[in-house]
Amino acid sequence: MKLMTHITAVALAVASSGSALAAQFEFTSKLTDGDTLVLFQATDTKTEFKFLDKDTRTQLNKAVKATAFSAEYGKSLEVLAPIDSDYDRIVLVGLGETDELTIAKMAKLGGNVHASLAQKKANKVVMAFEKVSGLANNSELAAQFAHGANLRDHRFETYKASKTTTSISYTFDVADDNATSKLYKQLANIEQGVFLARDLTSEIASEMTPVDFAQAAKSLEQYGVKVTVLEPNEIKALGMGALEGVGRGSKDGARLVVAHYKGSDEAPIALVGKGITFDSGGYSIKTGKTIALMKGDMAGAAAVLGTVKAMALNKTKVNVVAVMGMAANMVSENAIAPGDVLRTAEGLNVEVLNTDAEGRLVLSDAMWYARKHFNPEIMIDVATLTGSKIRAVGDRYSAIFSDDKHLVKELTMAGKQVNEQVWRLPLGYKDMLKSDIADLTNLGSGGPGATTAASFLQHFAGDTRWVHIDMAGNELSSVAAGEVPTGGTGYGVRLLSEWLLSNQ
Structure with a gap:
C-alpha cells in the first residue's frame, strides 16, 4: 500500500508538467x-473594429448602446450568432482606463474571461x-492574459x-507574435511551479x-535540481531535535528535503518552507471542521519547491535552494506532549507549551540547516503559520516580517505585480517567549x-538577511476568482519567482 502512495506522489509531480486537457495558446x-471572437475596449479609447463586416459591426454597436456598455474593467458584453460572421459569438471585454491597465490586472482578467x-x-x-495597450506593452499584456x-x-x-474532458484553444492576434511567445514561455514555466505547488497542497494527507x-x-x-532527503536518524544525529x-x-x-538549483556561482538564496503534511494539533488537538483543511499546512514547503522548479525550467x-522541514503533527504514544522541552540545532532549548504551535519548531531547524550548510545571502521562510495572521490581514494578503526594509519593499512590489500581495507586520514581543525552564517557549504568553511567532523564528536567522512570510489562509481557496481556481492556490510561487527574476 505504501508503494502505491509513493507512485501516486511521483506521478502527481510529473503530471503537473503538462496536461493534454490544458488550455492551449498560440500567438499570431x-x-x-x-x-468565439473576443474583442477589447478601453474606456478612454474609441475602437471601431473596422476588420469586422459592416453588418456585424452595426449589430455590435447597437448592442453596446442598448446595454450602455461602458468598457469598465472586467465588464463584458456577448453577441450571439452575429450577422454576417463565421463566429458563433462575439464577446466584448472592458479594459477600463488605459493608464491603469497593469500586468497584474491583465492576468486576473485572463482568469475571469477564461472561466466565463x-x-x-x-x-x-x-x-x-493587436491594439490593446496599457502600462505594459502589447506583448506583455497578451502573455499575462494567457x-x-x-x-x-x-x-x-x-x-x-467525472473529470473535465474539454479544453479551450486560444489564438491571439498580437502586435509581435515572436516577442509574445517568448514572454509567455517564461510565464508558462512559472505556471508549472504553481501547478506543482497546487497539486501537492490539494492532495489528501494520507497520500501526501x-x-x-x-x-x-x-x-x-x-x-x-540536486535533491537531498534526510531521514529521522540523520535529522536526530545533526541535533535537529x-x-x-x-x-x-x-x-x-x-524528513528534511533540500532542493538546490545552482544556476549561478553567486551566494545562494535560501527559501525555507514549513511542511506539515497534516496538522492534527498533536495533544493540543484541533477542534471544529477546519481540521479537514489541515492537509494544506505544507503549502509553504510546496511554494518553495514550486519556485525552484520554475527557476530550473x-x-x-x-x-536558489529550498529547504523544507517535513512532518505530520499527529497524536500517538510517541508524540511530544505539552510541557516537553526540545533542543534545536541552534542550541536553544524550547519549552513546548502548545503542540499546535509546531510550524515554528520545524522551521527553526530548517532555517539553521539552510544557514549552516549553504551560507545564504538572503533567507526567506514561507509558512502557513498562525491563525493570528488571518485575523490581522485576512486571506487577500500574506503577512511579511523583517527588519530589512529593502527586502520588504522588493517583495511588496513583486507581490503587486503578480496579485500575491504582502502586508508588513511588526517584529517584537520577544519577552513574551520567556520560559522558566528553557531558553524560550514556542507560544507567546501575550501579544499578537x-x-x-515571527519573533520566535528570528532567533534562528542569525546574521543572515531574513524575511518571514506568514501565508496562513492563502493556501486553499473555496471560491474561484481571477487566476485562482478552487483548491490549492500555489500561493508564493509567483511572488518568489517574480522577486528572483527581478533581482537576478
Whole structure:
C-alpha cells in the first residue's frame, strides 16, 4: 500500500508538467477562424473594429448602446450568432482606463474571461489583441492574459469520477507574435511551479506524507535540481531535535528535503518552507471542521519547491535552494506532549507549551540547516503559520516580517505585480517567549500571535538577511476568482519567482 502512495506522489509531480486537457495558446499576426471572437475596449479609447463586416459591426454597436456598455474593467458584453460572421459569438471585454491597465490586472482578467468562456463551452477562441495597450506593452499584456487564463484552467480532479474532458484553444492576434511567445514561455514555466505547488497542497494527507513529498521533490532532478532527503536518524544525529520531535508522533517520522538549483556561482538564496503534511494539533488537538483543511499546512514547503522548479525550467541565472522541514503533527504514544522541552540545532532549548504551535519548531531547524550548510545571502521562510495572521490581514494578503526594509519593499512590489500581495507586520514581543525552564517557549504568553511567532523564528536567522512570510489562509481557496481556481492556490510561487527574476 505504501508503494502505491509513493507512485501516486511521483506521478502527481510529473503530471503537473503538462496536461493534454490544458488550455492551449498560440500567438499570431492575424485573426484566424474559431467559434468565439473576443474583442477589447478601453474606456478612454474609441475602437471601431473596422476588420469586422459592416453588418456585424452595426449589430455590435447597437448592442453596446442598448446595454450602455461602458468598457469598465472586467465588464463584458456577448453577441450571439452575429450577422454576417463565421463566429458563433462575439464577446466584448472592458479594459477600463488605459493608464491603469497593469500586468497584474491583465492576468486576473485572463482568469475571469477564461472561466466565463469555459462556462459557455467555447472551444476555439480568437483574441483580437493587436491594439490593446496599457502600462505594459502589447506583448506583455497578451502573455499575462494567457498566463491568467491557464492558471485558472488548472484543476485537481484526482478523486472525481467525472473529470473535465474539454479544453479551450486560444489564438491571439498580437502586435509581435515572436516577442509574445517568448514572454509567455517564461510565464508558462512559472505556471508549472504553481501547478506543482497546487497539486501537492490539494492532495489528501494520507497520500501526501513527508515520505511522499520527498519522492515528489525527487522528480525535479530531471531539471538539473540536486535533491537531498534526510531521514529521522540523520535529522536526530545533526541535533535537529525540534524537527525530529514534531515528526515523532507519526509512523514515518520527519524528513528534511533540500532542493538546490545552482544556476549561478553567486551566494545562494535560501527559501525555507514549513511542511506539515497534516496538522492534527498533536495533544493540543484541533477542534471544529477546519481540521479537514489541515492537509494544506505544507503549502509553504510546496511554494518553495514550486519556485525552484520554475527557476530550473527557465534556466534562470540564480543560485536558489529550498529547504523544507517535513512532518505530520499527529497524536500517538510517541508524540511530544505539552510541557516537553526540545533542543534545536541552534542550541536553544524550547519549552513546548502548545503542540499546535509546531510550524515554528520545524522551521527553526530548517532555517539553521539552510544557514549552516549553504551560507545564504538572503533567507526567506514561507509558512502557513498562525491563525493570528488571518485575523490581522485576512486571506487577500500574506503577512511579511523583517527588519530589512529593502527586502520588504522588493517583495511588496513583486507581490503587486503578480496579485500575491504582502502586508508588513511588526517584529517584537520577544519577552513574551520567556520560559522558566528553557531558553524560550514556542507560544507567546501575550501579544499578537503572528508577531510572537515571527519573533520566535528570528532567533534562528542569525546574521543572515531574513524575511518571514506568514501565508496562513492563502493556501486553499473555496471560491474561484481571477487566476485562482478552487483548491490549492500555489500561493508564493509567483511572488518568489517574480522577486528572483527581478533581482537576478
